[in-house]
Amino acid sequence: MQTFFIIAILVLGFLITFQIAKASEYVAVLxxxxxxxxxxxxxxxxxxxxxxxxxxxxxxxxxxxxxxxxxxxxxxxxxxxxxxxxxxxxxxxxxxxxxxxxxxxxxxxxxxxSDKRKAYYYxxxxxxxxxxxxxxxxxxxxxxxxxxxxxxxxxGPAPKDAMVVEVVGSQFKWEYRYPGKDGILGKKYFKYIDETRNNPLGQIWEDSANHDDIYITGEDLYLVVNKPVKMIINAKDVVHDVGLVHFRMKMDAVPGMPTTMWFTPTKTTKQMREETGNANFVYEISCDQMCGRGHTSMRGTIQVVTQEEFDAWLASKKPQYLRANPDKDPSVKKDSSNVKDIAAVMTN
Amino acid sequence: MNTVHAETMSVAHDVHDHSRHGHHKESFLTKYIFSQDHKTIGKQFLITGMIWAIIGGLFSVLFRLQLGYPDETFPILETFFGKWAKGGRIQPEFYYALITIHGTVLVFFVLTAGLSGTFANILIPLQIGARDMASPFLNMLSYWFFFLASVVMLSSIFISTGPAATGWTMYPPLSALPLASEGSKLGADLWLISMALFIVSSLLGGLNYITTVLNMRTKGMSMTRLPLTVWAMFFTAVLGVLSFPVLLSGAILLLFDRNLGTSFYLDQIYINGVVLPNEGGSAILYQHLFWFLGHPEVYIILLPAMGMVSEILSVNSRKPIFGYTAMLGSMFAICVLAFLVWAHHMFVTGLNPFLGAIFVLLTLLIAIPSAVKVFNWLTTIWRGNIRFTPAMLFAIGFVSLFISGGLTGIFLGNSTIDIHLHDTMFVVAHFHIVMGVASMFGMFAGIYHWFPKMYGRYMNTTLAYIHFWVTLVGAYLIFWPMHYQGLAGMPRRYLDKSGWVSFSQFGELDKMITVVSIVVFAVQLMFVFNFFYSIFKGRKVTNPNPWGANTLEWTTPINPGHGNWPGEIPEVHRWPYDYGKDGRDFIPQTEPISPKESVTHKTEVKPA
Incomplete structure (x- = not known):
């Protein structure tokens, strides 16, 4: 009913305008x-x-x-x-x-x-x-x-001491991978992707560089303040884009073609919370390239922390290799000595 | 060439015969539907374009509703759109379909076919002094291919999986994989087929315009005596003919990837739990092919508007256009540069930074000819004697919008800034002002100015004034604040920002923009009403040259028949911009240069 009234008013308003416009034409002639x-x-x-x-x-x-x-x-x-x-x-x-x-x-x-002026021929x-x-x-x-x-x-090229992290986009989530202690991201191939067997990135387990790589999804990505970070970016399905508004950075994630970008975060999340006065502030990753129905909600979050906090956080993570191959996991095999397990994980 | 001449002759003969017999033996079908008269074809382009503009505009109102009121429900939408607006909320697939069709339709069907299709057709033969196009038959085909493209595009809106919903750029793999979205099913195929048909239409038209301008000018009409409108249409046609085929090939390869299992754009894809066999393609290849057309396309849209604005500013200031040669030179420079800047749409695709640097340089160079044009327009109205006809108002509005939108292009063309602003609302604001609204203004200016020539009647000026002022103010209210959203990094194509910490601060602004856009859309409907009403009931034109203009179209009868001039085609003796010379208000191109005339300008049009 309300819609009907709005439409009626619009039509009426238009008719009035039109009548005035029409009348003004007649007046002009007169x-x-x-x-x-x-x-x-x-x-x-x-x-x-x-x-x-x-x-x-x-x-x-x-x-x-x-x-x-x-x-x-x-x-x-x-x-x-x-x-x-x-x-x-x-x-x-x-x-x-x-x-x-x-x-x-x-x-x-x-x-x-004006009748008084002639246009100037110029x-x-x-x-x-x-x-x-x-x-x-x-x-x-x-x-x-x-x-x-x-x-x-x-x-330009990233500094040699830059921390490396892989960012992978897919409909409609972000996944991350840290290279682990060896500093090398292990090889992967898309045909090995198998989510039922804990291999969402298609890592090749025969490559030993993969054994200490740490895979993260569904939680915050951690970066270290004042330490350059080089992101290696790719996508599994369609083109996405890693947009980091607060760092002013952006790079497409293209299936089949890894891209890179690097920058140095200069403020921790804590500092930003104080600066903005927003206790819930968090760095966000927005997908900036149209990627399908969930494009709007393809949100990732980043914590920028100090080196110590970062080390402690990373140490609490288990390499994906051990999740995909539980038989290789010392904590699963030797459940007799708890102390040793933790030590083993920590060194990984 | 011989056939072209033969055809012209035959058209000329026809006209003579008819004028002798005094009666046209044209049936309704050949006069209004399958007409080969360039004026009728122009009107067909215009009216089809207007229908598309209404559809495209309506779609923008719908998605603005979502953007302005993301938390509210509009049950009426469900009544009309069913599952696409379930519970009165625009569903994401529907939202993306709306923006895709809005973009495609306005860029290609309205501002390419509706603008250059209309005015190149109507103005080229009339202003160069020709009876018709070089090939009236191809010209007719050009419209009917456009019509077919329209039918295919329109039908895609009504299929169960919906039209293409990947953004008007149609980037693969999103557009290539039916698994990736609803709109990438049948809708994407129909989009590609429609575009292929459209490109054929555009090529047939373009080749015709080029041939006509080069071969069929009347006696005395040298290239440097052409009105700037004709030059603009000519450059537009050249751009289209050279760049549209690239998009055609891009679209065909995409059709192959979609339907024949090729891998031109596909590589290493894992989607919805399925590993695809494709390897070795490049998603970026498509972007290169697309933007190789996509960027010249911007100028295909802008140049006709620029040409018409130049003409209208000069006529209504009662002054010659300032710097005719510089205007030509800058148009030529824009044309050349238009082909060399496409990768500025791709600064953040992983493009080699060195290549990016070259594209920054070339892109920012375009600002120079653009600046020259703006300064020349300003000097044209300086010390004029300005008549604010509706066309003149829109021409001035065009210049204002072109300045505003052009300057924000300097931000985006600089790759450093583009890292931050790429694919944000800043881009949306920029290209809507400079390409969308500005060209629309050029088109409105053209319609108001040449309406008396097209239909022998005037449009209602009071409605036209309301149309202009509401649209100008509305355009700035909609798009100016949008730059701030972009500076905040808000990505485009987001339908709801409530889940975000960084982008949720503009709720009030989005509401305001939505309300204004509805008002502006309503005023466009009023324009459409004014247009159709005036065709039948408008005030009749009594003076064959109502604006006191120099160009040849005003030497034809008020309602010219097929063949344009009942007798001989007039001969041309001078350039078209002798306004205010030697104390005379205007001197038509057909008037010979008298020995007493002063030669105060040293342009290329010295007396022969």
Whole structure:
């Protein structure tokens, strides 16, 4: 019923507008079309000026209202570079924006039709053309220069001491793998993926580098503050994307083609909670590439902690190799001495 | 070439014969349906495009409802859409189908076919002084292929698994694997077939436009005397002819992957517990093929709008367009660069950073010709004597939107910033302003300006003014604040942000945007009403040259028949922008240059 009323009101409103519009056409004919045209010309010229003024106030108001809602300080070294680049670009584009928009609407108002003025015949001026080809070219050189300098810094090779972690996307979850003590991610092949036998990534167990790899899913990914992390990213089914808004990083996860990105988290989760005043703050991984019906809910979470906390956390994890091959698991085989088991796991 | 000439001659003969006998012996079918008259074909493109625009716009209102009110239910949606809106809530598959069809339809069917299809058809022969296109028959086929593509696309909306739901870019493997989503079942096949038909339509049209412009200009109409509209349509056609075939091949390979078991785009896939046999393909290959069209496509959409805006700004400022040569040069530069920037859509796909750097350089270069165009438009209205016809309002709106959207492109074209902003709402805001709304404005400007030529009547100006002001304000209200969502990193294509810590702070804003978008959509419906009402009941045109314009289309009768000019085709003696010269309001192109005339401009149109 409510919908019906809304539609009825809309139709009625439209009919009224239409009748007025139609009537104004008749009035125009009666009063002389030329005179009516001139009058509406004045109104539109005035509206141009009004739009400019209200628009500029609107830009300011919008910024006041929303600026606090965009992300605060970046939480990674690369994030700082990216935010710098945004600021440089913002300054240049805003100057151009204000100049051109003001000129456009001011000219529209200022040079509205008038019987007293004749339009100025001004077909070209090569000097002007050269000026406004050169100035944008210079401004853009600045932007390209800074942009590429930062770009190569961000995409350059990761530091040697970077921690490595694999991130795998699939509909609609994130899975992670740490290389374990040897620092090497063991080989894997998609045809070995077998979730019923505890091998969700398709690790090749014959490769001994796999024996200490630690697999995580459904819980937080842990990273170490101030330690570079290199992510090796891939996907099992369709293209996903690892989006890390607070670190300002992003990289596609493509099936069949591993990609990488690296950065250094500079703030622990605890620090961020204090900074944002949000006790529930958590770093999030968003999937930024359309991946199907669950795209919106493909959320991962990250804890950035100190090295000690990280070591303790990692030590509590069991390599996937032992889950997939329980016969190799010392804690399962020798259930007589508990102390030894824990020690065995810890060393893994 | 001979056949082209023969055909032109025969058209010319027909017209003479008819004018002698005074009566056309055209049946309803050949006059309105299978017409070979470029003007009728243009109108067919326009009206089909408008129908698609209403569908696409309606879809955007539906998904805006979801974005603005994610927690509310709308039982009426269930009444109309059944399982797709179960319990009055838009289901994720439906949401993704809506955005996919909205994007596809508006980019291809409305802003490509509806814009360049309409105005290239109507304006090229009229403005260069030709009786019709080089091949009226191919021209007719071009429309009917578009019609077929429309039928296939429309039918995909009604199948049980729904239309394609992978985003308008149709990235595999999501679009290649029926296991990956409902929309990747039959819907994706229909999408690809529809696109293939559409590309055929676009190619037939494009080849025709190029041939016509090169071969069929009237006496005296040298290339440098062409109105900028014709140049824009010409460049658009060149872009389309060179880039659409690449998408066609991309789409065919995708059809093979889907139906014939090939692995062009598929490699090492494990989905829903199934290990697929495909190995060795590359999902990124498709993105290259897609964007090799996809980026020129942006200019295929923008250039016709730019051309028409240039013409309309000049006519209504009663001043020549400033820097005709620079306008041509910048259009040419945009055309060349359009082919060299596609990978800026792929900065975060794992592209080699060095290659990325080259694409940053080339992408930002496009800002230079764009800036030249903006400054030239500003100088065109400077010291003019401006008449705010509805067309002029939309042309000014176009320039404003083009500036706003163009500047945000400088953020996205810089790979460093793109890492953060890629696939966020910032991108959505950017391309809607610069490509979507701006080109729409160009299209509205064109419709209001040439409506008297198309139908011999005027559209209602009061409704037009309301249409303009509400749309301009609405467009900024919708898309300006959206940049902030993007700066916050909010990904696009999220239908509900409530589960997120980082993105849930914009609930109020999303509501506001939804309300405004409904208002703007309602005003577009009013425009459509005004359009159709005015075809039959609008005020009649009495002056064959109602805007006091120089170009040739205004030398035809108010309702030109097939063949455009009843007698000889007029000869052209000057460029089309002699407004305000020597104290005269305007000097049509057909008027010879008199010896007393001052040559205050040193353009290429010196008296011969």
């Amino acid at each position: 009063r002389g079309e030329e005179q009516t045209r001139k009058q509406s010309n004045k109104i539109n010229a005035f509206l141009m000026l009004l739009f400019l003024i209200v628009g500029l106030i609107g830009v300011y108001y919008c910024n006041e209202k929303l600026n606090g809602k965009i992300l605060g300080e970046p939480a990674s070294d690369h994030g700082v570079l990216i935010d710098n680049m945004i600021k440089i670009t913002l300054v240049i584009t805003l100057v151009v924006f204000f100049i051109t928009q003001i000129l456009l609407f001011w000219f529209a108002f200022r040079y509205q039709e 077909p070209h001026n090569n000097n002007l053309e050269i000026i406004w080809t050169t100035i944008p070219a210079l401004a853009l050189s600045v932007l390209i220069g800074f942009g590429l300098y930062y770009w190569f810094k961000i995409t």
